[in-house]
Amino acid sequence: MTKKLLNKWNMISLRQKLIVTAVICLLVPLLISTTVSNYFAKDVLMDNAISNSRETMQIVELNLSGLINTMLYITNYIQFDGEMNSLISAGKESKNDGERALNNVKITNKLGSIANSLNDIYITILTEEEEGSGYTNYSLYNHNFQLFYDEPWFDKLKKTDAHELHWLGGQPNYILSSKQSSPYLMTIARKLQYSTVPSGYAIISIKETDFHESFSKISGNQEIMLVDSTGNVLSHQDSNKIGQPFPYADRIRFNEDDAQVTTIDGEQYLLASHKLTYSDWSLVHVTRYKDATQKINFIWRTNLFIQVSFFSLFLFILIIFVRQLTKPLARLGRVAGEIEAGNLTIRAKIKGNNEIGKVGRSFDKMLDRIEAMIKQAVLDQTKKRKLELEMLQAQIHPHFLFNILNSIRLKILMKNDQENASLIQAMSHLLRMTINRNNEFIPLYQEIEIVSHYIKLMNMRQQHPILYEVDMTEEARMVEVPRLFIQPLIENAYIHGLNEGGGTITITSRVDHQCLRVTVADNGKGMTEDRWKLLLEHLHMEEEALSTEERKGGLSGIGVKNVYERLKLIYGPTVKVLIDSAPDQGTQITLLIPMTAGEARYV
Structure with missing residues (x-):
């Protein structure tokens, strides 16, 4: 790994080395100081955010403690006040309706005096469930207190001890006159017992709006609520959330003071809980973490901005001086690159x-x-x-005395043997083109004629003749090509494709984007994909690199490789050979030759 880095370092320019060195010397200390400060700042930020959240909940608790203490005071008053005990006991023991009515008026007046000294508070005392008797500080028009016996929590209330409070929390408002202004009431209940036998039950309720008014005094983008020990919302500024479970109750503990940073909808929030002193209710404070740490974050970001600004300014000045020093060297580097690309005039x-x-x-x-x-x-x-x-041409085409062949042809014609005379004529034309060194390039149509003479000579010894088809466009007809470059492909198709037997060879040619496309195809035995890919690979190998078996297998020698080497010598590396073949479907060899003027050819 170290060796690779050293090699890369040695490959970059002097200017880049100077700039990289300066950046490292400045950036590394900056990153280290930023990382260290950020590492320690996280704990400081969190502690500060938690401390602020707890202070907020303590302020809210002070506001709520007055309401809760009022409710506790009333339950204790009903339980322990001697006069109230006497009146309730007398009401239960009295058999005279008149005495009961008088006693009921006294208790109602006493409850009314308590409620008048306090704000909207609703007091209910249930004495005998069977008879449905009780006392309230509100009229039965607002609520029939006998309905409390049907509430699901009433059975639990009956099982509690007299010294225990039943914290019911947010309950639907049962007082008709205040239901619209406050849909819920905060309620507690207690069993009354003046002797060994239970005397009744006290139910105290206060408007829930009085509770959540304390929450509205908290400024900023914060959310605070009152929940019970199971995480159900008892009081909230949004009445639709009352009675619903707190959605993130599994992320925080309610039986003790707790604080957690958690992710909600892709954003970090601070969840904090604070258990109230005299109940099993808890305050929950929810605020965005970045809002809770905004001030400290601002100081940290300002410090980072100053450091980065000075770093950028110094780097900019350094680059200017380095550029002035290394600009001539960079010019030499660009010139060297142009020369490497082949431009020697620069x-x-x-x-x-x-x-x-x-x-x-x-x-x-x-x-x-x-x-x-x-x-x-x-x-x-x-x-x-x-x-x-x-x-190369001497390898493919041996020298023959075509003049002697022409003389033989004339004698055969004199004997009226047209078939053999035609063969001798084809042989003569073929050898004339072989021996002629004056015209290295000929039109494509003449090259096709030479191929036709060659096939005619091959058919002389064939039991099953070779058929050949030519498809040549007019545009390709007069394109000049190297002499005798198709003949080796015909020979290759005859020997390896048709197994020196009968078949069809098709020659097609056309001009495509300033490129002559010549294709020789046969309908012989074909090759597998691995074999024709191996043939393409061997086209680019030196002759000495091929093994004896490969030469015997037809992968080299006077054939496709010879034609490719010859065309590459003439036209350069832009010549391409394409091979397509499949078993029993024949073989197709395509030559892509650039169309350039004779004097501009690659040499």
């Missing part, structure tokens, strides 16, 4: 009397000498390639 033209200027002038003089040497090398290489072409 020059650096660097001025100045310093060391870089001297290097630039020496570089230009060196290019002048190299360009002159290349021109001489091109001339020498052209002569060498012409000799190589002649040697």
